[in-house]
Amino acid sequence: MSMVSLLPILLLYLIYTTGEVVSxxxxxxxxxxxxxxxxxxxxETNDAGYWSTIPARCVQFVQDYMTGDQYRYDSEVVAxxxxxxxxxxxxxxxxSDGWVFDIDETLLSNLPYYQLYGFGxxxxxxxxxxxxxxxxxxxxxxxxxxxxxxxxxxxxKIFLLTGRSEYQRNVTEKNLLYAGFTxxxxxxxxxxxxxxxxxxxxxxxxxxxxxxxxxxxxxxxxDQWSDLLGFAVARRSFKLPNPMYYIS
Amino acid sequence: MSMVSLLPILLLYLIYTTGEVVSxxxxxxxxxxxxxxxxxxxxETNDAGYWSTIPARCVQFVQDYMTGDQYRYDSEVVAxxxxxxxxxxxxxxxxSDGWVFDIDETLLSNLPYYQLYGFGxxxxxxxxxxxxxxxxxxxxxxxxxxxxxxxxxxxxKIFLLTGRSEYQRNVTEKNLLYAGFTxxxxxxxxxxxxxxxxxxxxxxxxxxxxxxxxxxxxxxxxDQWSDLLGFAVARRSFKLPNPMYYIS
Numbered sequence: 001m002s003m004v005s006l007l008p009i010l011l012l013y014l015i016y017t018t019g020e021v022v023s024x025x026x027x028x029x030x031x032x033x034x035x036x037x038x039x040x041x042x043x044e045t046n047d048a049g050y051w052s053t054i055p056a057r058c059v060q061f062v063q064d065y066m067t068g069d070q071y072r073y074d075s076e077v078v079a080x081x082x083x084x085x086x087x088x089x090x091x092x093x094x095x096s097d098g099w100v101f102d103i104d105e106t107l108l109s110n111l112p113y114y115q116l117y118g119f120g121x122x123x124x125x126x127x128x129x130x131x132x133x134x135x136x137x138x139x140x141x142x143x144x145x146x147x148x149x150x151x152x153x154x155x156x157k158i159f160l161l162t163g164r165s166e167y168q169r170n171v172t173e174k175n176l177l178y179a180g181f182t183x184x185x186x187x188x189x190x191x192x193x194x195x196x197x198x199x200x201x202x203x204x205x206x207x208x209x210x211x212x213x214x215x216x217x218x219x220x221x222x223d224q225w226s227d228l229l230g231f232a233v234a235r236r237s238f239k240l241p242n243p244m245y246y247i248s
Numbered sequence: 249m250s251m252v253s254l255l256p257i258l259l260l261y262l263i264y265t266t267g268e269v270v271s272x273x274x275x276x277x278x279x280x281x282x283x284x285x286x287x288x289x290x291x292e293t294n295d296a297g298y299w300s301t302i303p304a305r306c307v308q309f310v311q312d313y314m315t316g317d318q319y320r321y322d323s324e325v326v327a328x329x330x331x332x333x334x335x336x337x338x339x340x341x342x343x344s345d346g347w348v349f350d351i352d353e354t355l356l357s358n359l360p361y362y363q364l365y366g367f368g369x370x371x372x373x374x375x376x377x378x379x380x381x382x383x384x385x386x387x388x389x390x391x392x393x394x395x396x397x398x399x400x401x402x403x404x405k406i407f408l409l410t411g412r413s414e415y416q417r418n419v420t421e422k423n424l425l426y427a428g429f430t431x432x433x434x435x436x437x438x439x440x441x442x443x444x445x446x447x448x449x450x451x452x453x454x455x456x457x458x459x460x461x462x463x464x465x466x467x468x469x470x471d472q473w474s475d476l477l478g479f480a481v482a483r484r485s486f487k488l489p490n491p492m493y494y495i496s
Contacts, residue, residue, distance in 0.1 A: 030317070030321055034317050034318055034321050035321070037318055037321075037322070038318070038321045038322045038324070038325040039325065041292065041322045041325065041326075041489060042322075042325045042326065042329055044289065044292070044293055045292055045293065045326075045487040046485075046487070047325075047326050047329045047330075047486050047487055048329055049329065049332075049333060049484065069278070069282050070282055070285055070286070073278055073282050073283070073285075073286045074285070074286045074289045074290075076286070077286040077287065077289065077290045077295075078289075078290065078293075078295050081290055081295045081296055081297065082295075084297075085297060236297065237294075238295050239293040239294070239295055241289060
C-alpha cells in the first residue's frame with residue numbers, strides 16, 4: 001500500500017484521535033472542549049434557541065460540568081447575585097413582596113435521573129421521568145436552598161411556579177419538604193387549561209395573575225429562559241445553569 | 249519559633265500560593281479558574297446586574313479568553329445561531345425586514361484598546377477611549393462580518409444602533425468601511441436628546457421608532473443585554489460575549 005492511498009485513512013485517524021473537526025461555517029479547526037464551551041455559551045445565553053438533545057461530542061463535557069465543582073459554584077454565584085439584589089429591596093408591611101422560583105433544576109436537582117439517561121444526550125422520555133418524580137427523592141440544589149431560606153428571612157413571599165402538572169402536587173410537595181423547603185406561599189402547577197401551552201406563556205400568565213392579586217414580583221429564579229422571559233416579568237431575573245435540556 | 253506560632257504564616261502562604269480563597273457565602277474553597285468561570289457565567293447571563301470593573305483575580309483569565317480561540321469561536325457560534333434563525337425568516341418584497349446590530353464589541357472589536365487598559369480591570373476612561381475611536385482603526389469581529397454579509401444577501405435591511413454620539417458619525421462610518429462593512433440602511437447614534445439616557449431606554453426607543461416606520465425587527469445582535477432587552481425587542485436576540493465591561 002502506497003503512502004498516497006494511506007493518506008485518507010491517516011487523515012480520518014488523525015481527526016478521530018485528536019477530536020478535531022472542521023466547522024462548516026468558517027473552517028476553524030476546533031477541539032471538543034472549545035466547541036462544547038461555545039455550545040454552552042450559546043445555550044445559556046439563549047442564543048441557540050430551541051434544541052432537543054445535547055451534541056453527542058459534548059456528553060463527557062456536560063457530565064464533567066454537572067458532576068464537578070463548576071456547576072455547584074456557578075449556582076452558588078447566581079444565589080449570591082440574587083441575595084445581593086434581594087437585600088436592596090424595601091420590604092413593605094403589606095406582605096405583597098414576592099419572589100418566584102421554578103422547581104426542577106432550580107430548587108430540586110434531577111441530576112440522579114439524568115445521570116442514568118446520558119445527561120441530556122437521549123430524547124426526553126416522559127414515562128421514566130415521571131416515575132423518577134414519583135419517587136420524590138430529588139435532592140435540593142444547595143445554593144438555592146440557602147437562597148430560599150435567606151429570602152424568606154428577608155420577608156419575601158415565595159411562589160413556586162412549575163411546569164409539573166396538578167396530578168403531581170402531592171409528590172412535589174413531599175419532595176420539596178424532603179429536600180428541606182418549607183413555608184412557601186403557593187405552589188402553582190399546570191391545571192387542565194394550562195396543558196399544551198408553551199412554558200413561557202403559561203408562566204407569564206401565572207405571574208400576571210399574581211401581579212393582578214397585588215403582588216410585586218421582585219425576583220425570579222429559573223434554569224430556563226422560559227421561566228424568566230415573556231410578560232409580567234420580574235424586576236430582576238436570575239438564570240441558573242442547565243446544559244442538559246431546553247424547554248420553550 | 250515553634251510549629252504552632254508558624255501555623256498562621258504557613259496558612260497564609262498556602263492560600264497565597266494556591267490562589268484559594270474562602271467564599272463568604274458557603275465556604276467553598278475555589279481556585280481562580282473556577283471562580284472566574286462562574287463570574288463569566290454570571291455576567292454573560294445578566295445575573296450579575298451592574299458591575300464596573302472585572303475582578304482583579306480574573307485579569308489573566310479575561311486576557312486568555314479574549315486573546316485565545318474561545319472568544320473567537322464563541323462569536324462564531326453566535327453568528328451560526330443567527331444565520332440559522334435568519335434563514336427561517338420569510339423576507340417580504342416590501343423591504344421592511346430589518347436586523348439591528350450594535351457596533352462596539354459586536355461589529356467592531358476594541359480589543360487593541362482594552363489590551364492597553366487591563367482588559368476591563370481599570371475604570372472606564374472616556375478621554376482615552378474617544379481618542380482610540382477617533383483613530384477609526386478598530387478591526388471587524390470576523391464572525392460578525394460574515395454574518396452581516398450573509399444577512400444582507402438574504403435581504404435584510406441592516407440598522408446600526410450604537411451608544412456612540414452624533415459627533416462620532418464620521419469616524420464611525422470611516423471605521424466601519426475600513427473594517428469591511430458596507431451598505432447599511434441607517435446608522436443611528438445618540439443625538440442631543442438621547443444624552444444621559446440609559447442605553448437600554450435609548451436603544452428601545454430607537455427600535456420602537458423603526459417599528460413605527462413599518463420595519464419588522466427580526467433579529468438583534470449585541471454584546472450587552474442593554475442592546476437586546478427593554479421594549480420593542482426583536483423577535484430573536486443574540487448575545488455576543490463580552491467579559492470586559494458592562495453598560496446598563
